[in-house]
Amino acid sequence: MEGSLAARAKGEHFHTVTPLLESWALSQVAGTTVLLKCENVQPTGSFKIRGIGHFCQEVARKGCRHLVCASGGNAGMAAAYSARKLGIPVTIVLPEGTSLQVVRRLQGQGAEVQLTGKVWDEANLRAQELAKRDGWENVSPFNHPLIWEGHASLVQELKAELGTPPGAVVLSVGGGGLLAGVSAGLAEVGWQHVPIIAMETQGAHCFNAAVQAGRLVTLPDITSVARSLGAKTVVARALECTKEFEIFSEVVEDAEAVSAVQRFLDDERMLVEPACGASLAAIYSGLLQRLQAEGCLRPSLAPVVVIVCGGNSIDSRQLQALRAQLGQS
Numbered sequence: 100m101e102g103s104l105a106a107r108a109k110g111e112h113f114h115t116v117t118p119l120l121e122s123w124a125l126s127q128v129a130g131t132t133v134l135l136k137c138e139n140v141q142p143t144g145s146f147k148i149r150g151i152g153h154f155c156q157e158v159a160r161k162g163c164r165h166l167v168c169a170s171g172g173n174a175g176m177a178a179a180y181s182a183r184k185l186g187i188p189v190t191i192v193l194p195e196g197t198s199l200q201v202v203r204r205l206q207g208q209g210a211e212v213q214l215t216g217k218v219w220d221e222a223n224l225r226a227q228e229l230a231k232r233d234g235w236e237n238v239s240p241f242n243h244p245l246i247w248e249g250h251a252s253l254v255q256e257l258k259a260e261l262g263t264p265p266g267a268v269v270l271s272v273g274g275g276g277l278l279a280g281v282s283a284g285l286a287e288v289g290w291q292h293v294p295i296i297a298m299e300t301q302g303a304h305c306f307n308a309a310v311q312a313g314r315l316v317t318l319p320d321i322t323s324v325a326r327s328l329g330a331k332t333v334v335a336r337a338l339e340c341t342k343e344f345e346i347f348s349e350v351v352e353d354a355e356a357v358s359a360v361q362r363f364l365d366d367e368r369m370l371v372e373p374a375c376g377a378s379l380a381a382i383y384s385g386l387l388q389r390l391q392a393e394g395c396l397r398p399s400l401a402p403v404v405v406i407v408c409g410g411n412s413i414d415s416r417q418l419q420a421l422r423a424q425l426g427q428s
Contacts (some may be wrong), residue, residue, distance in 0.1 A: 113152030113181055114141055119260050124366035125382045132402035133382060139371055139409030146408045147177040150280055152237055153249030155181035164234035169226035172412045173327055176239030179208035192226045194218055200290045201412055218321050220331050240335045241276025250280020252288060257287040266400030269296045271378045271408055272306040274330035275337030282340040294345040294396060297378040299327040300356050306333040310341060310348040323420055324353045327374035327410055347395060354425045355380040372410025
Protein backbone atom coordinates (compact mmCIF):
# COMPACT_ATOMS: atom_id res chain seq x y z
CA MET A 100 0.00 0.00 0.00
CA GLU A 101 2.71 2.48 0.99
CA GLY A 102 4.49 2.14 -2.36
CA SER A 103 1.32 2.60 -4.39
CA LEU A 104 0.25 5.56 -2.24
CA ALA A 105 3.60 7.25 -2.81
CA ALA A 106 3.30 6.56 -6.53
CA ARG A 107 -0.19 8.06 -6.65
CA ALA A 108 0.88 11.06 -4.58
CA LYS A 109 3.63 11.81 -7.08
CA GLY A 110 1.66 10.80 -10.17
CA GLU A 111 -0.74 12.48 -12.53
CA HIS A 112 -2.68 15.63 -11.69
CA PHE A 113 -6.20 15.05 -10.41
CA HIS A 114 -7.61 17.85 -12.59
CA THR A 115 -8.33 17.60 -16.31
CA VAL A 116 -7.45 20.00 -19.11
CA THR A 117 -10.80 21.76 -19.66
CA PRO A 118 -12.33 22.99 -22.92
CA LEU A 119 -11.99 26.60 -24.05
CA LEU A 120 -15.15 27.29 -26.05
CA GLU A 121 -16.19 30.35 -28.03
CA SER A 122 -19.68 31.45 -26.97
CA TRP A 123 -21.70 32.96 -29.79
CA ALA A 124 -24.45 34.10 -27.39
CA LEU A 125 -22.13 35.85 -24.91
CA SER A 126 -20.02 37.32 -27.74
CA GLN A 127 -23.21 38.91 -29.17
CA VAL A 128 -24.02 40.47 -25.79
CA ALA A 129 -20.44 41.69 -25.20
CA GLY A 130 -19.76 42.97 -28.70
CA THR A 131 -16.43 41.13 -28.55
CA THR A 132 -15.37 37.47 -28.72
CA VAL A 133 -16.03 35.68 -25.43
CA LEU A 134 -14.27 32.41 -24.66
CA LEU A 135 -15.52 30.14 -21.87
CA LYS A 136 -12.94 28.23 -19.82
CA CYS A 137 -15.22 25.39 -18.76
CA GLU A 138 -14.07 24.48 -15.25
CA ASN A 139 -17.59 23.19 -14.60
CA VAL A 140 -16.57 19.95 -16.36
CA GLN A 141 -13.78 19.14 -13.90
CA PRO A 142 -14.28 15.72 -12.24
CA THR A 143 -15.42 17.49 -9.04
CA GLY A 144 -17.61 20.08 -10.79
CA SER A 145 -15.40 23.14 -10.22
CA PHE A 146 -11.91 24.60 -10.66
CA LYS A 147 -11.10 23.79 -7.01
CA ILE A 148 -9.60 20.40 -7.90
CA ARG A 149 -6.62 22.16 -9.54
CA GLY A 150 -5.28 23.75 -6.37
CA ILE A 151 -6.65 21.35 -3.80
CA GLY A 152 -5.59 18.28 -5.78
CA HIS A 153 -2.05 19.68 -6.01
CA PHE A 154 -2.01 20.53 -2.28
CA CYS A 155 -3.30 17.08 -1.23
CA GLN A 156 -0.76 15.27 -3.39
CA GLU A 157 2.07 17.31 -1.86
CA VAL A 158 1.03 16.77 1.78
CA ALA A 159 0.40 13.04 1.18
CA ARG A 160 3.91 12.79 -0.22
CA LYS A 161 5.16 14.27 3.08
CA GLY A 162 3.29 11.70 5.21
CA CYS A 163 -0.19 13.16 5.86
CA ARG A 164 -2.55 10.35 7.00
CA HIS A 165 -5.90 12.18 7.30
CA LEU A 166 -7.23 15.24 5.48
CA VAL A 167 -9.71 17.73 6.92
CA CYS A 168 -11.40 20.56 5.02
CA ALA A 169 -13.96 23.25 5.83
CA SER A 170 -15.96 24.03 2.72
CA GLY A 171 -19.15 25.45 1.32
CA GLY A 172 -19.13 22.39 -0.91
CA ASN A 173 -16.78 22.78 -3.88
CA ALA A 174 -13.49 22.72 -1.96
CA GLY A 175 -14.82 19.86 0.14
CA MET A 176 -15.72 17.94 -3.01
CA ALA A 177 -12.17 18.46 -4.34
CA ALA A 178 -10.64 17.38 -1.00
CA ALA A 179 -12.88 14.28 -0.83
CA TYR A 180 -12.07 13.31 -4.42
CA SER A 181 -8.33 13.82 -3.81
CA ALA A 182 -8.43 11.78 -0.58
CA ARG A 183 -10.21 8.93 -2.37
CA LYS A 184 -7.62 9.01 -5.16
CA LEU A 185 -4.81 8.99 -2.57
CA GLY A 186 -6.43 6.27 -0.45
CA ILE A 187 -6.49 8.33 2.78
CA PRO A 188 -9.49 9.28 4.99
CA VAL A 189 -11.00 12.79 4.93
CA THR A 190 -13.30 14.72 7.26
CA ILE A 191 -15.29 17.58 5.69
CA VAL A 192 -16.62 20.30 8.02
CA LEU A 193 -19.52 22.30 6.56
CA PRO A 194 -21.78 25.13 7.76
CA GLU A 195 -25.13 23.90 9.10
CA GLY A 196 -27.15 25.35 6.20
CA THR A 197 -25.43 23.13 3.60
CA SER A 198 -27.88 21.28 1.33
CA LEU A 199 -28.48 17.57 1.89
CA GLN A 200 -27.61 17.01 -1.78
CA VAL A 201 -24.05 18.33 -1.20
CA VAL A 202 -23.64 16.30 2.02
CA ARG A 203 -24.73 13.10 0.24
CA ARG A 204 -22.40 13.75 -2.67
CA LEU A 205 -19.45 14.17 -0.29
CA GLN A 206 -20.39 11.00 1.56
CA GLY A 207 -20.56 9.27 -1.83
CA GLN A 208 -16.88 10.19 -2.28
CA GLY A 209 -16.18 8.39 1.03
CA ALA A 210 -15.89 11.50 3.23
CA GLU A 211 -16.99 11.81 6.84
CA VAL A 212 -19.13 14.99 7.04
CA GLN A 213 -19.54 17.18 10.15
CA LEU A 214 -21.95 20.18 10.21
CA THR A 215 -20.80 23.10 12.41
CA GLY A 216 -21.59 26.83 12.62
CA LYS A 217 -23.58 29.29 10.53
CA VAL A 218 -20.93 30.40 8.02
CA TRP A 219 -17.68 29.09 6.58
CA ASP A 220 -15.45 30.88 9.10
CA GLU A 221 -17.05 28.96 11.99
CA ALA A 222 -16.74 25.61 10.23
CA ASN A 223 -13.11 26.50 9.51
CA LEU A 224 -12.33 26.93 13.24
CA ARG A 225 -13.56 23.36 13.85
CA ALA A 226 -11.41 22.09 10.95
CA GLN A 227 -8.36 23.82 12.43
CA GLU A 228 -9.03 22.10 15.77
CA LEU A 229 -9.22 18.67 14.09
CA ALA A 230 -6.05 19.38 12.12
CA LYS A 231 -4.05 19.56 15.38
CA ARG A 232 -4.32 15.75 15.61
CA ASP A 233 -1.20 13.82 14.70
CA GLY A 234 -0.92 13.10 10.97
CA TRP A 235 -3.96 15.27 10.10
CA GLU A 236 -3.66 18.13 7.60
CA ASN A 237 -6.10 21.02 7.15
CA VAL A 238 -6.94 21.72 3.50
CA SER A 239 -7.68 25.44 3.20
CA PRO A 240 -10.26 26.08 0.47
CA PHE A 241 -8.16 28.98 -0.84
CA ASN A 242 -5.33 30.12 1.44
CA HIS A 243 -2.10 28.28 0.64
CA PRO A 244 0.70 28.86 -1.92
CA LEU A 245 0.38 25.23 -3.13
CA ILE A 246 -3.29 25.86 -3.90
CA TRP A 247 -2.47 28.98 -5.93
CA GLU A 248 0.27 27.03 -7.70
CA GLY A 249 -2.30 24.40 -8.67
CA HIS A 250 -4.79 27.00 -9.93
CA ALA A 251 -2.05 28.59 -12.08
CA SER A 252 -2.30 25.50 -14.34
CA LEU A 253 -5.48 27.03 -15.76
CA VAL A 254 -3.49 29.91 -17.28
CA GLN A 255 -0.85 27.53 -18.63
CA GLU A 256 -3.67 25.80 -20.54
CA LEU A 257 -4.89 29.16 -21.89
CA LYS A 258 -1.36 29.98 -23.07
CA ALA A 259 -1.03 26.57 -24.78
CA GLU A 260 -4.36 26.98 -26.57
CA LEU A 261 -4.42 30.71 -27.36
CA GLY A 262 -0.74 31.50 -27.86
CA THR A 263 -1.46 35.24 -27.68
CA PRO A 264 -2.79 37.00 -24.57
CA PRO A 265 -6.55 37.48 -24.11
CA GLY A 266 -8.08 40.96 -23.82
CA ALA A 267 -9.09 40.24 -20.22
CA VAL A 268 -9.78 37.38 -17.83
CA VAL A 269 -13.07 37.43 -15.92
CA LEU A 270 -13.30 35.40 -12.69
CA SER A 271 -15.29 35.19 -9.46
CA VAL A 272 -13.74 35.96 -6.08
CA GLY A 273 -14.79 34.16 -2.90
CA GLY A 274 -11.79 33.77 -0.63
CA GLY A 275 -9.40 34.87 -3.37
CA GLY A 276 -7.59 31.60 -4.16
CA LEU A 277 -8.55 31.59 -7.85
CA LEU A 278 -7.52 35.24 -8.19
CA ALA A 279 -4.15 34.53 -6.53
CA GLY A 280 -3.60 31.46 -8.72
CA VAL A 281 -4.61 33.11 -12.00
CA SER A 282 -2.37 36.09 -11.17
CA ALA A 283 0.54 33.72 -10.54
CA GLY A 284 -0.20 31.92 -13.80
CA LEU A 285 -0.31 35.17 -15.77
CA ALA A 286 3.10 36.13 -14.37
CA GLU A 287 4.52 32.69 -15.21
CA VAL A 288 3.51 32.87 -18.88
CA GLY A 289 4.51 36.54 -19.31
CA TRP A 290 0.92 37.83 -19.44
CA GLN A 291 1.05 40.00 -16.30
CA HIS A 292 -0.33 42.96 -18.33
CA VAL A 293 -3.64 41.11 -19.02
CA PRO A 294 -6.45 42.81 -17.06
CA ILE A 295 -8.39 40.69 -14.55
CA ILE A 296 -12.03 41.52 -13.90
CA ALA A 297 -12.69 40.21 -10.38
CA MET A 298 -16.40 39.68 -9.77
CA GLU A 299 -18.31 39.38 -6.49
CA THR A 300 -21.89 39.62 -5.33
CA GLN A 301 -23.09 42.30 -2.91
CA GLY A 302 -23.12 40.70 0.54
CA ALA A 303 -20.12 38.44 -0.23
CA HIS A 304 -17.85 41.28 -1.42
CA CYS A 305 -14.87 40.84 0.94
CA PHE A 306 -12.33 41.54 -1.85
CA ASN A 307 -14.04 44.72 -3.06
CA ALA A 308 -14.35 45.95 0.55
CA ALA A 309 -10.60 45.35 1.02
CA VAL A 310 -9.73 47.12 -2.26
CA GLN A 311 -11.86 50.14 -1.26
CA ALA A 312 -10.30 50.28 2.22
CA GLY A 313 -6.73 49.51 1.10
CA ARG A 314 -6.50 46.81 3.78
CA LEU A 315 -8.16 43.50 4.67
CA VAL A 316 -11.76 43.93 5.80
CA THR A 317 -13.93 41.34 7.57
CA LEU A 318 -17.59 41.47 6.50
CA PRO A 319 -20.01 41.29 9.44
CA ASP A 320 -21.99 38.51 7.74
CA ILE A 321 -22.54 36.83 4.36
CA THR A 322 -25.90 38.03 3.08
CA SER A 323 -25.54 37.03 -0.60
CA VAL A 324 -27.27 33.97 -2.07
CA ALA A 325 -23.89 33.13 -3.65
CA ARG A 326 -22.92 31.06 -0.61
CA SER A 327 -19.82 29.63 -2.30
CA LEU A 328 -18.37 33.16 -2.38
CA GLY A 329 -19.04 33.33 1.35
CA ALA A 330 -15.71 34.02 3.03
CA LYS A 331 -15.92 37.03 5.31
CA THR A 332 -12.25 37.99 4.73
CA VAL A 333 -10.29 37.68 1.51
CA VAL A 334 -6.85 36.08 1.54
CA ALA A 335 -4.05 38.67 1.95
CA ARG A 336 -2.35 37.50 -1.25
CA ALA A 337 -5.40 38.59 -3.30
CA LEU A 338 -5.05 42.16 -2.05
CA GLU A 339 -1.29 42.11 -2.76
CA CYS A 340 -2.08 41.09 -6.35
CA THR A 341 -3.83 44.44 -6.91
CA LYS A 342 -0.43 46.17 -6.60
CA GLU A 343 1.22 43.84 -9.15
CA PHE A 344 -1.55 43.29 -11.72
CA GLU A 345 -4.30 45.29 -13.40
CA ILE A 346 -7.33 44.11 -11.45
CA PHE A 347 -10.78 45.64 -11.68
CA SER A 348 -12.86 44.73 -8.62
CA GLU A 349 -16.57 44.76 -9.51
CA VAL A 350 -19.68 43.89 -7.51
CA VAL A 351 -23.07 42.81 -8.88
CA GLU A 352 -26.38 42.30 -7.11
CA ASP A 353 -27.63 38.78 -6.37
CA ALA A 354 -30.43 39.35 -8.89
CA GLU A 355 -27.87 39.98 -11.67
CA ALA A 356 -25.87 36.85 -10.76
CA VAL A 357 -28.97 34.62 -10.64
CA SER A 358 -30.33 36.12 -13.87
CA ALA A 359 -26.94 35.36 -15.47
CA VAL A 360 -27.19 31.72 -14.29
CA GLN A 361 -30.61 31.40 -15.98
CA ARG A 362 -29.49 33.12 -19.19
CA PHE A 363 -26.35 30.96 -19.35
CA LEU A 364 -28.46 27.84 -18.88
CA ASP A 365 -30.66 28.92 -21.79
CA ASP A 366 -27.74 30.07 -23.98
CA GLU A 367 -25.21 27.30 -23.33
CA ARG A 368 -27.27 24.51 -21.68
CA MET A 369 -24.97 24.48 -18.65
CA LEU A 370 -26.13 25.01 -15.07
CA VAL A 371 -23.73 26.79 -12.69
CA GLU A 372 -23.91 28.30 -9.21
CA PRO A 373 -24.70 31.97 -8.49
CA ALA A 374 -21.02 32.25 -7.45
CA CYS A 375 -20.17 31.55 -11.09
CA GLY A 376 -23.11 33.72 -12.20
CA ALA A 377 -21.20 36.69 -10.77
CA SER A 378 -18.58 36.24 -13.52
CA LEU A 379 -21.17 35.68 -16.23
CA ALA A 380 -22.93 38.86 -15.09
CA ALA A 381 -19.84 40.82 -16.18
CA ILE A 382 -21.00 40.02 -19.71
CA TYR A 383 -24.79 39.83 -19.33
CA SER A 384 -25.13 43.04 -17.28
CA GLY A 385 -23.05 45.12 -19.73
CA LEU A 386 -20.21 45.63 -17.25
CA LEU A 387 -17.51 44.70 -19.76
CA GLN A 388 -18.79 47.37 -22.17
CA ARG A 389 -18.96 49.91 -19.33
CA LEU A 390 -15.28 49.27 -18.51
CA GLN A 391 -14.49 49.84 -22.20
CA ALA A 392 -16.56 53.05 -22.28
CA GLU A 393 -14.76 54.31 -19.17
CA GLY A 394 -11.37 53.68 -20.80
CA CYS A 395 -10.40 50.92 -18.34
CA LEU A 396 -10.33 48.35 -21.15
CA ARG A 397 -9.42 48.87 -24.81
CA PRO A 398 -12.30 49.72 -27.18
CA SER A 399 -11.29 46.86 -29.51
CA LEU A 400 -10.44 43.91 -27.30
CA ALA A 401 -8.71 40.62 -28.00
CA PRO A 402 -10.98 37.69 -27.01
CA VAL A 403 -12.11 37.84 -23.38
CA VAL A 404 -11.83 34.67 -21.28
CA VAL A 405 -14.57 34.03 -18.73
CA ILE A 406 -13.65 31.35 -16.19
CA VAL A 407 -16.80 29.27 -15.79
CA CYS A 408 -15.85 28.12 -12.31
CA GLY A 409 -18.83 25.76 -12.04
CA GLY A 410 -20.12 24.64 -8.68
CA ASN A 411 -22.00 21.79 -6.99
CA SER A 412 -24.53 23.77 -4.93
CA ILE A 413 -27.22 24.13 -7.61
CA ASP A 414 -29.93 22.15 -9.33
CA SER A 415 -33.02 23.15 -11.33
CA ARG A 416 -35.22 23.30 -8.22
CA GLN A 417 -32.74 25.50 -6.35
CA LEU A 418 -32.48 27.84 -9.33
CA GLN A 419 -36.28 28.18 -9.44
CA ALA A 420 -36.33 28.89 -5.68
CA LEU A 421 -33.59 31.54 -6.02
CA ARG A 422 -35.43 33.23 -8.88
CA ALA A 423 -38.68 33.24 -6.86
CA GLN A 424 -36.83 34.66 -3.82
CA LEU A 425 -35.45 37.48 -6.00
CA GLY A 426 -38.76 38.10 -7.79
CA GLN A 427 -37.63 36.72 -11.14
CA SER A 428 -40.06 33.86 -11.70
